[in-house]
Every structure is written in C-alpha cells, then in structure tokens.
Amino acid sequence: MEIFRYPRNLGPMEDATVVESAGSPACGDMIKLYLKVGEGDVIEKATFESYGCAANIATASILTEMVKGKSLREAWQVSWKQLSDELGGLPPIKYHCSILAVGALKRAIRAYYSAKSERPEWLPEALTLEEKQVMEEEEMMERYYKALGSAGSASKAGETGERE
Amino acid sequence: MSVSAKLRELLREHGQPPREVYFDLENSGWVPPEIVEAMLPYFNMRGFGHPSITHKPGWEALEVLYEAKELVARTLGAGSLEEITFTHSGTEANNLAILGYLLANRGKGGKVVVSAVEHLSVIFPAEFAEKLLGFKVLRIPVDSEGFVDPEVLKNYVDRETVLVSVQAVNHEIGTVQPLKELVDVVKAANPDAVFHTDAADAYGWIDIDVEKLGVDMLTLSGHKVHGPRGVGALYVREGVKLESPLRGQLSAEKLWPGVENVPLIAGFKRAVELLFENLERNILYVKGLRDKLMSGILERVPHVLVNGPLDEKRAPNNANLSFLYVEGEALTVELSMRGIYVSSGSACSSRILEPSHVLLAIGRKHEEAHGSILFKLSRYHKPQDVDYALEEIPKAVARLRAISSLATVQVAPT
Numbered sequence: 001m002e003i004f005r006y007p008r009n010l011g012p013m014e015d016a017t018v019v020e021s022a023g024s025p026a027c028g029d030m031i032k033l034y035l036k037v038g039e040g041d042v043i044e045k046a047t048f049e050s051y052g053c054a055a056n057i058a059t060a061s062i063l064t065e066m067v068k069g070k071s072l073r074e075a076w077q078v079s080w081k082q083l084s085d086e087l088g089g090l091p092p093i094k095y096h097c098s099i100l101a102v103g104a105l106k107r108a109i110r111a112y113y114s115a116k117s118e119r120p121e122w123l124p125e126a127l128t129l130e131e132k133q134v135m136e137e138e139e140m141m142e143r144y145y146k147a148l149g150s151a152g153s154a155s156k157a158g159e160t161g162e163r164e
Numbered sequence: 165m166s167v168s169a170k171l172r173e174l175l176r177e178h179g180q181p182p183r184e185v186y187f188d189l190e191n192s193g194w195v196p197p198e199i200v201e202a203m204l205p206y207f208n209m210r211g212f213g214h215p216s217i218t219h220k221p222g223w224e225a226l227e228v229l230y231e232a233k234e235l236v237a238r239t240l241g242a243g244s245l246e247e248i249t250f251t252h253s254g255t256e257a258n259n260l261a262i263l264g265y266l267l268a269n270r271g272k273g274g275k276v277v278v279s280a281v282e283h284l285s286v287i288f289p290a291e292f293a294e295k296l297l298g299f300k301v302l303r304i305p306v307d308s309e310g311f312v313d314p315e316v317l318k319n320y321v322d323r324e325t326v327l328v329s330v331q332a333v334n335h336e337i338g339t340v341q342p343l344k345e346l347v348d349v350v351k352a353a354n355p356d357a358v359f360h361t362d363a364a365d366a367y368g369w370i371d372i373d374v375e376k377l378g379v380d381m382l383t384l385s386g387h388k389v390h391g392p393r394g395v396g397a398l399y400v401r402e403g404v405k406l407e408s409p410l411r412g413q414l415s416a417e418k419l420w421p422g423v424e425n426v427p428l429i430a431g432f433k434r435a436v437e438l439l440f441e442n443l444e445r446n447i448l449y450v451k452g453l454r455d456k457l458m459s460g461i462l463e464r465v466p467h468v469l470v471n472g473p474l475d476e477k478r479a480p481n482n483a484n485l486s487f488l489y490v491e492g493e494a495l496t497v498e499l500s501m502r503g504i505y506v507s508s509g510s511a512c513s514s515r516i517l518e519p520s521h522v523l524l525a526i527g528r529k530h531e532e533a534h535g536s537i538l539f540k541l542s543r544y545h546k547p548q549d550v551d552y553a554l555e556e557i558p559k560a561v562a563r564l565r566a567i568s569s570l571a572t573v574q575v576a577p578t
Contacts, residue, residue, distance in 0.1 A: 001177040004497060010567055025531035025570055028491055028511040028519065032569035049569035053493040053512035057567060088170075141530065 003087075004054040009047045009064035016047075018112045022104035022134045025051055026141040029097065031060045033104040037112055041072045048101075055094040059101045062086050072109050073122055078102060080130050096137070103134035181503030185549040188507045189481075189540035190335060192387050195431065196544060199391060202434035206427035215424050216415040225426045229416055232433035239440060240382065241373035242399055249398045249419045250429055254364045254385025255285035257396040260419060261360045261381045262289040264406035265327055270297045274326040277302045279312050280525040281339070283362055286329050287521075299326070308527050309473040310339035314349045321353040328359050332366035332382075336509060336522040336538055337472025338482030340370055347378040358404055364388045364396075368439040369447065369479045380404050386428065390542060391435030395428040446543040451480035453550050454541050458483045460554040465561050471523060471536055483539040484509075486523075486532045490564040495537060498564055502556040509536040531570075 013019075013034035023030040029052040036045040046064035050057045063083055067075040080098040084090040090098055106128055113119055127135070186193060206212060206228065213221030215229050233245040242248065251257045266276065278290050280303045287303075294301045302320050304312055312330055321328065328350050333340050347359050363372050364385035374382055381404065386395035400406060400419070412421030462468055462485075471484040487495060492508025499506055509520030511534060519533035528536075539553075 001174055001497075001501075004494075005501065007567065021569060025534070026529065028530065028534040030569055049567060051489065051568045051570045052491050053510070054497040055512075056491070057494060144530075 001054075003058040003061050007057055007061035009045075009061060009068075010049070011047055012049060013045060013047045016045075018108045018115070020104055020108035020111050022107060022138075023052070023100045024138050024141055026145070027137050029053065029056050029100055031056065031101055031104050033060070033064075033101075033108050035067075035108050035112070037072065041112075043067050043070055043072065043075060052097065052100075053094075055090060055097040056100065058087060059083055059090070059097045063101045063105060067105065072112065073120065075105060076109055076123065078105065096133070099130045099133045100137075103130040106131050107134075178501060181501065183549075183552045184503040184505070185545070185553055186505045187539040187541065187545075187553070188505050189388070189390075189542055190538055191507050192393055193390065193542075195387075195392050195435075196390055196438075198438065199431050199434045203392065203427045203431035206430045211426055211430070214415065215426060225424070226416060228430050228433065229424055229426060232429050232436075235433055235436055236384065236397055237399075239367075239372075239436060240399055241375050243375075244402060247399055247402055249400065249417050250424060250432075251396045251398060251420050252394055252422065252425055254283075254362075254383055254388065254396040256420070257383040257385070257398040258283065258285040258362055259289045259409060260398050260406065261383060261400075262286060262327070262329060263293060263409040264419065265358055265360070265381070265404070266293040266297055266299055267407040267409055268405045269326055272326070273298060273300075274324045275300045275302055275320075275322070277304060277317070277320050277325060277328045279304045279306060279330045279341075281306050281310050281334050281337075281522045282329060282331055283335055283364070284521075286331070286360075286362055290329070304330075306339075306525055309477070310334050310337050310522070310526050311473070311477075312341055312346060314342060314345040317346055318349045318353060321350050321357060323354055325350070325354050325357040328357055329362070330359075331362040331364075332372065333363070333369060333479045333482075334472065334522060335365045336520060337484045337526065338365075338479035339472050340366070340477050340479055343377050343379070351378065365479065365482075368443065369481060374399055374401070386432040386435065389432075389435045389439050390544070391432040392428045395425050395432045397432070447480050450541050450543055450545070453545055453547065454480060454483055454539075456547075457539060457541070457550045457553060458485070460550070461485060461557055464554065464558045469528075469532060471526065471528065481541045483541075484536060485539075486528065486536045487561050488532065488535055489568045489570040490535050490561060492535050492537055494564055495535070495560060498560040499537075499556065502560060504553050504556055504560075506537050506539055508534075509538065510534040 016034040017037040018035050021032040032049045034047045038044040046067050048060040050060050080102045084098040211224035211228050213225050215225035233248040236248050237245040276290050276299045290301045293299050304320050330346050350357050358380045360381040361379045362383045367384050380401045382399040384397040387393045408419045414421050467488040469486040492510030493512035496508050509523050511519045523533035
C-alpha cells in the first residue's frame with residue numbers, strides 16, 4: 001500500500017540507454033522500463049511507467065529499486081519469485097504482475113546487448129519463463145482481437161458520450 | 165503472514181480519509197439502522213422459531229414471512245402471495261428460476277435464450293443446464309448501449325424455445341430493457357415459452373408490474389434495496405411448474421429447502437416498505453445526484469467514456485464510466501485511500517482475470533473495460549457526498565495517469 005501510494009523511480013527517463021515494455025493495455029497490465037546502463041554494464045538508474053493495478057505499480061517500483069547498482073549479469077538473475085518475495089509475497093492471482101515486471105527487465109537486458117551486437121556467455125538464447133509468459137499473454141490478446149475482427153460482431157464500439 | 169494479519173496491516177496503512185462515501189451498492193452495501201432495527205427482534209425476542217413448527221415462536225416467524233410475501237406480491241402486482249418464494253440470495257432466486265424450470269422440463273430438449281449481459285447467476289445456471297440436461301443455450305447480442313432489440317429477439321425464439329431470460333435493468337450499465345415489447349415478441353412466437361426477468365436492479369427504480377409486463381418469473385435481491393444480504397425472492401406465476409434444484413427438508417417454502425432466514429426476511433420487508441415510501445420523490449432526488457456526479461466528472465476529467473445509455477433509458481441510480489489510460493482496480497485502491505468506495509469492471513478486480521462480460525458485450529475494448537468504474541447511488545447519499553467525490557476523483561485519475569505508460573505513449577492528458 002505504501003509503495004502504491006509513493007512509488008519510487010517513477011516516470012520516463014530522458015537519457016535512458018534502453019527502454020522496453022511488456023504486456024499490453026488489452027491484458028489490463030503494461031509496464032515500460034527505462035534503464036541507464038553505465039561503465040561495466042552496471043545499471044545506474046532505472047525508472048518505470050505502468051498501466052496496471054496497484055500490485056503492478058508496486059512490483060515495478062520494487063524491481064527498479066532492486067536492480068539499481070547491479071550489473072546486467074546480476075540483474076538477469078532476478079526471478080519473478082524473488083520479486084514477489086521482496087514485496088512480502090503476492091497472492092497467486094497477482095503473480096503475473098511480478099512476471100510482467102521481470103519479463104520487461106529481461107527484454108531490456110537482451111535489447112541492450114543486441115543493440116551492441118554482443119552476447120555475453122551468461123545470457124541464454126532460450127527465452128526464460130517470464131519472457132515466455134509475457135509473450136503468451138500478449139499473443140492471447142492479439143488472437144482475441146483478430147477473432148473479434150473477423151467475426152465483426154461485437155466490434156461496433158459505443159461512442160456514446162465520448163469526450164476528447 | 166496470515167491473510168487476516170495482512171489485511172490488518174493493509175487497513176492500518178490505509179488510514180482515515182476526511183470523508184467516506186460508499187458508491188459500491190452494486191456489490192453490497194450498508195444496512196440503515198431503521199432496517200437493522202426491524203430485524204433485531206427476530207433474532208431472540210420473537211419469531212426466532214422454525215416457521216413450520218407449531219408453537220408460538222414458530223407462528224410468529226410464519227406471520228412475518230407471510231407479511232413479507234404479501235407486501236412483495238402487492239408491490240409487483242402479483243395475484244397471490246403464494247407466487248412469492250424467499251431464497252437466501254438473488255443468485256439463488258436466479259438459479260431456482262433457470263435450473264428449477266429446466267429441471268421440471270428436462271428430457272424434452274429445447275432452447276433457452278438469455279441476453280449476453282445477464283448477471284452471471286443467470287448465465288452460469290443456463291450453461292450448467294446445457295451441459296447437464298441437454299438444452300441448447302442461445303445468447304442474444306445487445307447493441308452498444310446494452311439493449312436487446314425486440315426484432316433481434318424475435319429471430320431467436322421459435323416453437324422449441326422453452327425459456328427466455330432478460331433482465332429488467334442491467335446491473336452494471338443501468339440499461340432499462342424494453343421488457344414489455346420483449347415479452348410480447350416471445351409470447352407471439354411461442355405462447356408456451358416462459359419468460360423470466362432478473363429485476364434485482366429494477367425494483368424501486370422503474371415500474372414493475374408482473375401482470376402488465378406479462379413475465380412468468382421475476383427475481384429480487386435484498387441487498388439491492390438496502391436490505392440485508394442473505395435474502396432474495398422469486399416470483400413464479402401460478403401454473404408455472406418448477407422442480408427445486410436444492411434437496412432437503414422443506415419448510416414453509418415449497419421450492420427452497422432450508423430454514424427460512426426469518427430475521428433477514430423481516431429486514432427485507434422493512435427495506436421494501438421504506439423503498440416504496442416517497443418513491444417518486446426519491447427517484448428524482450437520486451437521479452439529480454447521479455446526473456450531477458456524471459456530468460461533473462465529464463466536465464472535470466478528460467478522456468472519459470460513458471458506458472451504457474444516457475437519458476431516461478438508464479436507471480436513475482447508475483453511473484458507469486471508463487477512465488482511459490488508467491487501470492480500474494488501481495483506481496479503486498487510489499479512491500479508497502481518499503474515502504471513495506467504488507468497484508471496477510477491470511480484469512484485475514475479478515477472480516478470473518477477465519474484464520466485465522457486460523462491457524465486452526456492448527463492444528468495449530479490453531483496455532476500455534479495464535478502466536471502468538461503477539457508481540451506484542441511493543436516497544441515503546447526500547449532495548455533499550457527490551461534491552466530495554467530484555473534488556477527489558480528478559486528483560486520483562490525474563495521479564494514476566501520471567504513472568501510466570499509456571498516457572505518455574498515446575495521448576498526453578490535457
């Protein structure tokens with residue numbers, strides 16, 4: 001509750017080295033992670049933005065705290081379970097918030113190295129559990145919208161009272 | 165840490181906001197003291213006996229049970245109090261209507277028609293009967309405001325239709341269905357088809373008369389009228405045969421076993437008496453507050469969609485708005501800390517991680533459904549409650565939009 005109220009490391013970062021997001025608004029959860037990576041591949045700064053529930057905001061805030069000062073190699077070791085424990089244990093229904101946050105982190109680490117055309121030997125080629133889960137969630141929504149589009153039934157969204 | 169210890173900690177951190185306004189009358193609500201008072205004697209002073217046993221405390225229980233049936237029958241324009249059955253919730257009343265009627269007609273096959281925006285206590289029993297009893301369930305689509313079009317319904321009803329269930333007022337978006345027209349097209353297509361309506365959210369807000377409407381079964385719920393939870397009622401027209409899906413010792417109720425919840429029924433009775441006192445004036449009062457709340461939010465907060473119809477076709481107590489670029493559950497927590505208690509159709513708020521089926525049925529996209537907030541008002545709300553909400557809601561939404569990754573990538577809120 002305190003973390004939801006006063007999240008740390010909030011907002012976009014102008015001098016970020018790498019920016020990655022995970023999830024989609026359609027799933028109801030999305031986090032965008034900004035990392036500033038310095039000398040020796042150490043994370044100097046980490047910030048986030050979140051479209052998500054209270055647990056999503058809290059996990060993202062804790063994750064940015066956890067990885068600050070860590071090398072990318074150390075940060076890679078953070079698992080969704082560790083993140084959940086750090087929060088004092090998430091209820092099972094909120095596990096995906098922690099998975100989403102770690103998924104975004106792992107994507108950011110991969111993006112950093114692929115931009116440099118490097119692949120350290122500790123970075124596995126196979127996707128981690130968190131990355132797979134995030135992809136599945138995103139693909140599920142994509143399929144849902146495709147199915148909806150082809151059926152064309154419920155897609156006439158009500159514009160009633162829309163104000164822009 | 166145990167769940168209760170975690171909750172204690174959460175509540176301690178929550179703190180005490182300067183004012184508290186409860187708008188979540190959809191999910192449950194407080195029972196006003198005058199209604200609690202009417203219940204208290206039946207716990208230990210009188211009528212605490214079993215209503216079908218022949219002694220004084222039993223007769224006193226039966227007396228209040230029958231007074232309640234008489235009152236409910238009168239308010240619905242029902243012919244006889246025997247047509248009213250009390251259950252232990254609105255969900256049970258819907259289950260009794262759907263499963264009870266289909267059980268009584270099992271083996272014959274046939275079609276069951278429900279609207280896509282029904283309460284889950286109608287949709288799930290219908291699906292259960294499909295699996296168990298071999299009926300075919302058809303879901304009628306609704307338009308972008310949640311209305312079932314009588315012309316569309318006509319295409320779903322034929323000689324094989326046994327049961328149709330369309331609610332009188334939608335529980336989430338307040339759509340007032342053209343019930344009379346819907347009943348008429350069903351009866352014209354098949355006079356033997358039985359029409360059930362869930363009127364839990366209509367009772368006391370729109371005129372409900374079972375004779376004028378021609379419905380065969382109708383559901384009510386105690387806590388939707390400021391009565392206690394744990395009591396519901398089903399009207400079943402004389403001649404419509406049900407078989408109870410519940411087995412056990414029958415008491416005064418012939419369709420619902422288990423000891424009648426007499427103190428709660430006494431509370432429901434008092435709630436109904438109060439509901440129909442100054443009915444017209446109360447409806448206008450609540451509508452005034454609701455209009456002020458809804459237009460106040462639309463004036464103060466950009467990027468807000470109204471879910472459901474506007475004007476007279478919307479129940480006067482309902483406001484349902486989607487705050488784009490924020491997630492609804494986060495907003496319920498944020499508003500709670502400001503003393504405003506609401507619920508959301510977001511997936512995170514549900515235990516199945518699916519957004520509200522009602523909002524998806526009217527064509528809302530997932531991200532629009534996730535940002536939805538439902539407000540329900542009653543005659544117990546004060547104008548100051550709405551003023552307070554109008555001060556706090558823009559601040560709460562602005563804070564979450566500042567965190568939101570969507571607000572910056574898509575449209576910066578103005």
